Amino acid sequence: MTTEKLVFALEIDDGWPPISAEGVWCEKVDDNYKLLNTPFFIPDLACGDIFKAIPDPINQNIFEFDVIEESGNSVIWVMNNNDLDIQPFTETLQKIGCVFEGFPRYSLLSVDVPSTVDIVALEELLDLFEELGLDFAYPVWRFGE
Incomplete structure (x- = not known):
């Protein structure tokens, strides 16, 4: 390779x-x-x-x-504009099968969401942390296509 x-x-x-x-x-x-x-x-x-x-x-x-x-994977961009402790968020992402990279200088995460992820668990996690102040963008979303 x-x-x-x-x-x-x-x-x-x-x-x-x-x-x-x-x-x-x-x-x-x-x-x-x-x-x-x-x-x-x-x-x-x-x-x-x-x-x-x-x-x-x-x-x-x-x-x-x-x-x-297309791989079937989706992408979520996470912006932590409120300086939240996101360790519980990232730990749960890993538990449900997502992989992420951080760009600390701009308080960003880029999340790889495989098609095999439990979408209900992911949506619950996103809803919870959106209420706490994280912002999300979905530049590639392939669930429900």
């Missing part, structure tokens, strides 16, 4: 996202790529998706991509 880091150029709108590019780990699959981690700022792309992208010839950044094969 050959892995490489691809850098995606990000479109900044009204100061968000706070960075202009995001690097993600990918595996080369024929002439395509398979995403190996969950992005923080790249919409429409989930861990395990196979996508086609052509790096820009000048700076090697990815400006456009097409998902060729």
